[in-house]
Amino acid sequence: MQVSDVRILLAVVAAKSLAAASRQLDLAPMQVTRRVAALEEELGVRLLHRTTRSVSLTAEGEAFLPYATSMLEAEESAKGELGRSPNQVTGHLKVSAPTVFGQAVIVPLLGHLLLAHPELRIELDLSDRQLDIVARGFDLAIRIATLRDSELVARRMAANPRVLCAAPRYLALNGCPRNVLELERHDCIQLSAVSRWPLIINGELTRRRLQGRVTTSSVEAARSAALQGLGIAMLTYWDVRQQLLDGTLVEIRLDDAQMEPLDIWAVMPTRRFVPARVKVFIEALEHALSGPGYSGD
Template sequence: MMSDIADLEIFARVVTAGSMSAAGREMSLSPAVVSKRIRRLEDRLGTRLLQRTTRQIALTEAGQGFYERIVAVLASIEDAEAFVSRRSAQARGTLKVSAPTSFGRLHIAPYLGTFLEKNPDLAVNLLLSDDFVDVVGDGFDLAIRIAELQDSSLVVRRLAPAHRVLCAAPGYIEQHGMPLDVDELAHHVCLAASHQDPWRLEGPHGPVAVRASGPVQTNSSEVVRELTLAGVGIALRSTWDIGPDLSAGRLQVVLPQYRASRHVGVYAVYPSRRFLPAKVRVFIDYLASLYGPSPYWDHGLDEVLTVRNAAE
């Protein structure tokens, strides 16, 4: 079908240019190729469209009627292509986004107003879940994931690092003591949501896995955070989640020599880089500029961590 449309375009260009050689120059085709495509079109239609002489061409009666009709068709196709191109170049429509519950509430929702002001033709459908959604199957334009992502058929862009530290409330440490080595965690209450177990840590002697065990089972990361603040146990939390609690002293770092894998990050994942819709591109660019390699939620935490570790 596409080659048929191309033949129509060549025929129309020959008519307007007045000769096959002139049409060929305009379309960067040789006269021989133009002549061959016209003959193919005539063979397919079963009629002669052009009368050819050594100097000029003339439309046959059938060719005149055919030309008058295809000009409108080609104009409609050009208009349709321009419409799609404009939509691809402009951020418009509804953007369907998946994000982890806590992260979406803390670090996406507060900034949607500014994003929508900059993109008035966009609407956002933000769905929060701690499950890994099927981006393609569930019809999402993109998903925000906080993980150490493996090879995937999806396209991935890192938006920010995601530092995670072991932490506990001062009241828990006062009652149960501060663990001095990772092995001592076996004697402490370790809190984790079902999708966070086991903890994979990197320490002075390499990677280590710790299986969290505690009196509460939950699939909610937010529940774990509240339990930790309430002094129930030790948890592995992201600094984007507990930064203000560390700064205010409501939580303190446990075993600072151990951290979650440095490869964990905040990522945008989306189905394809080819023909990326403008609405997806502008949203990813917005989040990347908002977070960056030194995200705002980590500002000041180096000093807080240093002071607390020294005090211990």
Template sequence: MDLADVALFCSIVTTGSLSAAGRASGHSPMAVSRRLAALEAELGVRLLHRTTRAVALTADGETFLPFARTMIAAREAAAAAFVERHEGLSGVLRVTAPNRIGRALVVPLAVRLMAENPLLQVDLTLSDRIVDIVASGIDVALRVATLQASDLVAVRLADNPRILCAAPGYLAAHGRPACLADLDGHACLTLHAMEAWPFNRDGKPLARRVGGRLAANSVDAVREACLAGAGLALLTYWDVAQDLAEETLVALSLSDAEPERLAIWAVLPSRQHRPARVRHFLDALRADLSRTPAVAEPAGANHPPAAEAG
């Protein structure tokens, strides 16, 4: 089977027409049609319905498409392996991450990897929303939220517990909460996506509704308000690690509960044909996470953030 014909078939499906696939590959529409016909003849099935305006997959075409994409991905991975051996990492590394973690961890790493590998490109999407990595062609998604069951592959990179925190000025003016009930007397800065603050008590999850005058749709907005002394915030460790180290925020502990413990996960579309640039990115990120010194947790906490392979 000619992989060039298989690649043309994939291109037709992606672009939606024979002429567009021809322009992308440097072939005439007639040549594309002939090569598609040759592939169909070899397989003994019709892969696409053709009209003057569009093409559509047949049932056999839908069956063949994932195999075709796997073959092309394997070819590209094999070629890249030899290029990377001699010239370093290459191709486009597509990553999505939450805003704060992306800026704090991924951007510096991306800059370093590009400096070390002149043929490497990085396409970074920062968003606190969950991005569909399959539809968007993403190689790696960094996620902090509790993962839902899916066909995607998840690799655990590091602990990332939630941290109850406040600015020193706020604490000087309003005091420290000592237990969950004390939260009722404090201004709590909340996220739209988190209706109640998640804690654990005696190993069991506990959701505590809190009140305050400021709610926002982004971690950055809540963090900035917390830094300005507007109230208490419940954010993850890697959202505020630098602030805690610089003592512009203070981590707080409660006597009767601890904040929910989360982790940083790398989510990938597949276990197969993972390019070297993806493997190297994950290894380097895990190493960065393990080398970053953890600030002291509040009294009573006994699980400092630590990197761990999934």
């Protein structure tokens, strides 16, 4: 089995199109089709459903995907270990991260990483949706969540507590809530993915549906609405860290409740054959999260 054929298969899966993969790989579409067909013939199974517009994995393709990913990781690891410089960081690093966190924390790291490692290329996908990092060929994803059971490998990077916050002018006009009952009387900016706010009251987690005139699917839009004085937002610390520091947003603490804690996680497909490019990225991110200022720990 040729690793080059496996690489082509993963490119097709990530692009969801033979034509798109051929453009990314700079190969003729017919060549991509033939190499995937050769891999299927060697394995004795059909790996892809093909239509004129898109492709998708068969059940056999889904089963083969983790092995395909491990093969490429093993090749990368071997090259790193046996190459001229074992510490050299090369290749294409694909990272997925939440939009606001990525802009505030990860983007400022890129210049240093690229300067320190001239042969490194970085592709950063910023999205508030949780993507299938295996199917889309990502090296890792940064997630801010309470992680569910998963076959992925997760490494905790730092705490990232939820924060209630509002603009000073909103609080000057409407007062600052001191407890949950008072909070329920305020305009609360809603994230559509979190219809009920998670509060810890008397040591128990409860979820309250609060009222407000602004609802959005975007963390960035919720922060902007709070900055405009449109209500109280529930966001995570690293989403509003700079605004809390410069005073454009003010943290609200309740006497009878705390927000459910969250953590920042680096999620990877496997712990085996972790490429050097992933290791240096994680080290840089850990350093940034442990820098000056409250980290939430």
